[in-house]
Amino acid sequence: xxxxxxxxxxxxxxxxxxxxxxxxxxxxxxxxxxxxxxxxxxxxxxxxxxxxxxxxxxxxxxxxxxxxxxxxxxxxxxxxxxxxxxxxxxxxxxxxxxxxxxxxxxxxxxxxxxxxxxxxxxxxxxxxxxxxxxxxxxxxxxxxxxxxxxxxxxxxxxxxxxxxxxxxxxxxxxxxxxxxxxxxxxxxxxxxxxxxxxxxxxxxxxxxxxxxxxxxxxxxxxxxxxxxxxxxxxxxxxxxxxxxxxxxx
Amino acid sequence: xxxxxxxxxxxxxxxxxxxxxxxxxxxxxxxxxxxxxxxxxxxxxxxxxxxxxxxxxxxxxxxxxxxxxxxxxxxxxxxxxxxxxxxxxxxxxxxxxxxxxxxxxxxxxxxxxxxxxxxxxxxxxxxxxxxxxxxxxxxxxxxxxxxxxxxxxxxxxxxxxxxxxxxxxxxxxxxxxxxxxxxxxxxxxxxxxxxxxxxxxxxx
Numbered sequence: 028x029x030x031x032x033x034x035x036x037x038x039x040x041x042x043x044x045x046x047x048x049x050x051x052x053x054x055x056x057x058x059x060x061x062x063x064x065x066x067x068x069x070x071x072x073x074x075x076x077x078x079x080x081x082x083x084x085x086x087x088x089x090x091x092x093x094x095x096x097x098x099x100x101x102x103x104x105x106x107x108x109x110x111x112x113x114x115x116x117x118x119x120x121x122x123x124x125x126x127x128x129x130x131x132x133x134x135x136x137x138x139x140x141x142x143x144x145x146x147x148x149x150x151x152x153x154x155x156x157x158x159x160x161x162x163x164x165x166x167x168x169x170x171x172x173x174x175x176x177x178x179x180x181x182x183x184x185x186x187x188x189x190x191x192x193x194x195x196x197x198x199x200x201x202x203x204x205x206x207x208x209x210x211x212x213x214x215x216x217x218x219x220x221x222x223x224x225x226x227x228x229x230x231x232x233x234x235x236x237x238x239x240x241x242x243x244x245x246x247x248x249x250x251x252x253x254x255x256x257x258x259x260x261x262x263x264x265x266x267x268x269x270x271x272x273x274x275x276x
Numbered sequence: 277x278x279x280x281x282x283x284x285x286x287x288x289x290x291x292x293x294x295x296x297x298x299x300x301x302x303x304x305x306x307x308x309x310x311x312x313x314x315x316x317x318x319x320x321x322x323x324x325x326x327x328x329x330x331x332x333x334x335x336x337x338x339x340x341x342x343x344x345x346x347x348x349x350x351x352x353x354x355x356x357x358x359x360x361x362x363x364x365x366x367x368x369x370x371x372x373x374x375x376x377x378x379x380x381x382x383x384x385x386x387x388x389x390x391x392x393x394x395x396x397x398x399x400x401x402x403x404x405x406x407x408x409x410x411x412x413x414x415x416x417x418x419x420x421x422x423x424x425x426x427x428x429x430x431x432x433x434x435x436x437x438x439x440x441x442x443x444x445x446x447x448x449x450x451x452x453x454x455x456x457x458x459x460x461x462x463x464x465x466x467x468x469x470x471x472x473x474x475x476x477x478x479x480x
Contacts, residue, residue, distance in 0.1 A: 038363050042283075044479065049289050050420035057291075059418030062338035063469050067450075069479040072441060076398050077411050077426075078480045080361035081351065082376040090311065099310050121284045132315075134299025144295045144305055146345070146383070158310050160302045196292065196299055202363060204351040205480045207413055207422060211290040225291060228420050234288040260284045 039264035040074035041205050042121050050228035057224045058185050074205055079264075081204040084130045086164055093162050096135070096175035100158030107157035109138025109176030111252040114212070114240065117169040118199065121263030125169025129261070130200040132162040133173060140181030140191075149181055174252065180219055192219035192226070201261040212257050213239045289422065292415040294345045301347070301380045316349065316378025319392045323372040326355025326393035331427065331456060331463045334386045335414060338470035342386025346416035349378045350390055350427075352409070357396030394429070400440045407435035407442065414467060424478045427465050431458045450476050 052064030072078070092099040097107045118126040136142045136159065139151035143159050157176065165171045175195070182190050194211045201207075213220050220226055220239065229235050237260070246254035297305035301314045320328065331350075334342040353359050358369040360376075369375065379388045397405040410427040428436055436442055436455065445451050453475045456465035467475045 038365060042286075044286065046421075046479070048285055052420060054420060057418070057420070060291075060420060061418075062341075063343070063416065063418035064420075065423070065474055065477050066338075066470055067474050067476075069477050070445060072444075072478045072480050073401065074480060075401055075406065075441070076359060076364070077351070077353075077406070077409065080359040080363045082360065082374060083362055084315075088315070093311070100307070119284060121286060123282065123284050132299050134295065142295045142298060143307055144298055146294060158298075158302070158307045160299045160307060160310055162311075196290075196296070198292075198300060199287075202361075204411055204413070205424075207349070208287065208289060209292045209296075209415055209422060210287050228290070229288050234285070237285065237287055238290070260287045262286050263283065 037202055037264050038079060039267045040079055041203060041262040041264055044262065048231060048234050050230070054224075054228040057228050060228070074203070078205040079203045081200065081202055081206065083128050083202060084164060084200065089162065089164060094171075094173040096157065096159065096161045096173065099161060101156035105156045107137065107176050108154050109157075111174075112177050113172060113174050113246065113248070113252050113254040114195065114257055115170070115172035115243075115246065115254065116240075116256050116258040118165045118171065118201070118259045118261060119169055120201070120261050124263075125165070125167075126201050126261055127165055127167045127169055128202070129165040129169070129171075130162065131165070131171055131259075132160070132198040133195050134160045135175065135178040135195045136181055138176050138179050140179035151179070151181070177214070185224055189224060190219060190222070192217045192223050197259065199259055199261060203264075206261045208259075208261060210238060210259070214255065215239055215242050289420060291417060291420050292347060292422075294417040296345070296347050296415060297380050300378060304380050314378070316374075316376055319374050319377045319390070321372050324393060325370050325373070326396075327461065329392060329394050329461045329463060331390045331392065331410075331465055332387055333456075333465040333467065334388070335381060335416070335467045336469065340471075343381055343416050344383050344386045346381045346388075346414060347378065348381070348388050349376065349413045350392070351376050351411040351413075352392065352395040353398050355393055355396050357398045359398070397435065402440075404438070404440055405435070407432050407439035409439075409441075412467070419469075423469070424480045425467065425475055426454055426478070427463075428455050429458060429463065430455050445476060450474075
């Protein structure tokens with residue numbers, strides 16, 4: 028499938044990842060990371076075709092209500108309970124260019140902080156009209172939007188009294204497999220953000236703030252739903268001005 | 277002062293958490309009716325060209341315990357060595373092969389399974405052929421930033437011996453961590469996150 032923006036296909040390698048900006052593997056405050064983090068150094072690999080290519084998903088995979096979590100699991104005529112919100116924003120690359128055709132998948136707990144998952148045992152009840160998953164694809168300008176209810180905070184077994192801030196998980200596909208990213212969106216003004224061991228895996232406060240969606244009053248729909256704006260930045264591509272040893276290809 | 281470069285910073289990663297299946301494989305998580313099928317569950321159809329193979333394995337933590345809540349994605353070329361991607365400029369890949377698959381490890385056994393085809397060879401940056409390989413991406417609770425590795429094939433000894441990426445591994449004792457063991461059309465690839473048998477992971 029061709030790039031929906033009609034730009035030439037992108038073939039450059041990606042900007043190297045700033046691993047001092049991302050959380051490191053070993054973050055003992057988040058206990059599970061201790062046995063699940065590599066101890067040896069990563070082997071650096073400048074992008075080959077295997078890394079700079081990636082699947083691109085067409086809008087044809089989407090159902091009509093895939094980006095409406097208030098209704099996509101609800102019984103006919105009913106809707107999920109909770110604070111109705113719209114989350115919207117743009118997917119950009121590090122060169123501040125829009126990423127059209129990016130697949131976004133998101134998942135979250137319900138208004139009471141309960142996930143619909145068999146391994147979840149939190150005593151807050153399930154909402155029979157809320158599944159908690161959705162997806163969408165960015166348009167030609169890199170824009171996306173979803174409708175949902177604001178998730179509740181929930182306790183988790185890490186420290187004896189650790190609670191996650193309200194958050195929505197985002198999985199993002201750009202145009203190259205090396206851009207693959209999973210992150211979490213937090214909500215402006217939530218005091219829980221700064222107490223969370225998972226948030227604290229990120230070393231730099233400015234990096235944490237990049238994950239905090241702002242209340243977007245201008246886009247709030249009166250008598251319906253408030254809006255939050257959450258932009259996502261994927262790795263940029265190097266210009267292919269002077270590729271190494273092109274004569275060998 | 278100098279001119280500002282004006283680049284943005286990549287959004288920082290966070291763990292996928294224990295309930296990643298709700299979002300990425302909801303039908304596996306028991307959430308039915310939202311999507312007809314889970315993305316990446318099927319890579320091939322009846323018309324796909326190439327040799328059918330299955331790949332199974334586990335992801336093990338630093339104590340050797342399998343992760344029952346990990347999620348893997350694979351990305352690979354078709355049988356002719358072409359990627360089904362807009363960034364593939366060398367030709368058109370097999371339209372009956374997605375090249376991309378997604379699988380959660382089993383909640384009881386920790387096993388994952390992909391049904392795919394053996395990929396063809398793809399050129400390295402300088403044009404030398406790489407050995408047949410599959411790119412693998414792993415996320416899970418406790419993994420703060422997705423881990424990248426590669427799967428190579430035990431029955432490609434000659435190609436593996438001249439592969440530029442395998443050749444860049446200084447500690448040769450670690451090369452076998454990237455080689456899936458073949459038995460007919462079935463390959464076994466265990467991923468060790470940590471410890472003596474630690475798999476080689478890449479900063480790609």
